[in-house]
Amino acid sequence: MVLSDTPPAPLPVLADFEVVRLIGDGNHGRFYLARPPARLGIDDEYVAVKVFAGQCSEDAYRRGTRELRAFAAVACPHLARVYDAVLEENFLYAMEWFPLGSLAAPARPLGHDHALRAVRDAALAVDALHEAGMAHGDIKPGNVMLTETGGKLSDLGLARVFTAGAALTGMAPETSVEYLDPALLLGESPSRATDIWALGATLHRVLAGSGLYGELPERQPLLAIRAVQSQQPIVHASLGPDEGDVVRACLAPLGERPGTAGEVAERITGLLAD
Known part of the structure; x- marks a missing residue:
């Protein structure tokens, strides 16, 4: 293994979430593991926060928030829970954290x-x-x-x-x-x-x-x-x-x-x- 002298990239400040680490990097943004703020009133120790790439207009923020509200309102145990949406320089939203990963990248061998x-x-x-x-x-x-x-x-x-x-x-x-x-x-x-x-x-x-x-x-x-x-x-x-x-x-x-x-x-x- 070759050790690098390059320090890791600093973690971003994402509203009032306590960012722990980067967990995914895709075409439309990044996912971070974070601790949720008390204002959300949820019991989860961690949430996943997705930050969309590129700046987001107020109009796009309203469209995105409207879609997320509609998604969150659907009563189905097989939909990931969505907790929050915030507009800073970018649009970000917080959702349920899945330590077992996804079908594309399972955290352990999948039967x-x-x-x-x-x-x-x-x-x-x-x-x-x-x-x-x-x-x-x-x-x-x-x-x-x-x-x-x-x-x-x-x-x-x-x-x-x-x-x-x-x-x-x-x-x-x-x-x-x-x-x-x-x-x-x-x-x-x-x-x-x-x-x-x-x-x-x-x-x-x-x-x-x-x-x-x-x-x-x-x-x-x-x-x-x-x-x-x-x-x-x-x-x-x-x-x-x-x-x-x-x-x-x-x-x-x-x-x-x-x-x-x-x-x-x-x-x-x-x-x-x-």
């Missing part, structure tokens, strides 16, 4: 059924959002957080809220492209159907360990989008017949997919061994 239960729980969360009149818009393994018994869905697709009117191709990171219904890249808006497609792509990644398009170029979103647009998604041969059927149902043409994310959850439950 097959645990992973399936996490996707099943995410589908139930998506169904609750849909019934409340909302589409998530960014379902992927990194947004399916792990609990001891399954999972919770987090990180409502706020990037589209902060970039209202921008083309999706201008804000979709390569880590999300694999899970985007191709219809979105052609101008469709997030909907029940596009979220169901994303659930199928997420389930495929969990079961096969690979993407529907192979491995897309890293840190090159435009090349990733081009790859997705130039080929058809392929369900990996390693999936069992029942597993493949669930994935294919989610990826079917518009109008032929399961009618609700709740139906997807039921079909995933049928794949569980216990």
Whole structure:
């Protein structure tokens, strides 16, 4: 191991949260582990605070806060709890902290059924959002957080809220492209159907360990989008017949997919061994 003389970057000041450490760095911002202020009145020792990259206007702050309030108001045990939103130089919000990590980066080895239960729980969360009149818009393994018994869905697709009117191709990171219904890249808006497609792509990644398009170029979103647009998604041969059927149902043409994310959850439950 080579030791570096470069000191670690100082932790930022994030409102009245006591920042402990950086826990994630993505295309649209960073997540920090922090202790919540007493004003929130919550029992959690830690929360995760997401800080969006770039400055945020007052109008974008109002849009983002409105979306988060609507998300937090949906009564579903499989949605991550959202506690606070603050506008300083950047937009930041605090949510439930998941020490077990996500489907994309689990903190410990993940069993097959645990992973399936996490996707099943995410589908139930998506169904609750849909019934409340909302589409998530960014379902992927990194947004399916792990609990001891399954999972919770987090990180409502706020990037589209902060970039209202921008083309999706201008804000979709390569880590999300694999899970985007191709219809979105052609101008469709997030909907029940596009979220169901994303659930199928997420389930495929969990079961096969690979993407529907192979491995897309890293840190090159435009090349990733081009790859997705130039080929058809392929369900990996390693999936069992029942597993493949669930994935294919989610990826079917518009109008032929399961009618609700709740139906997807039921079909995933049928794949569980216990």
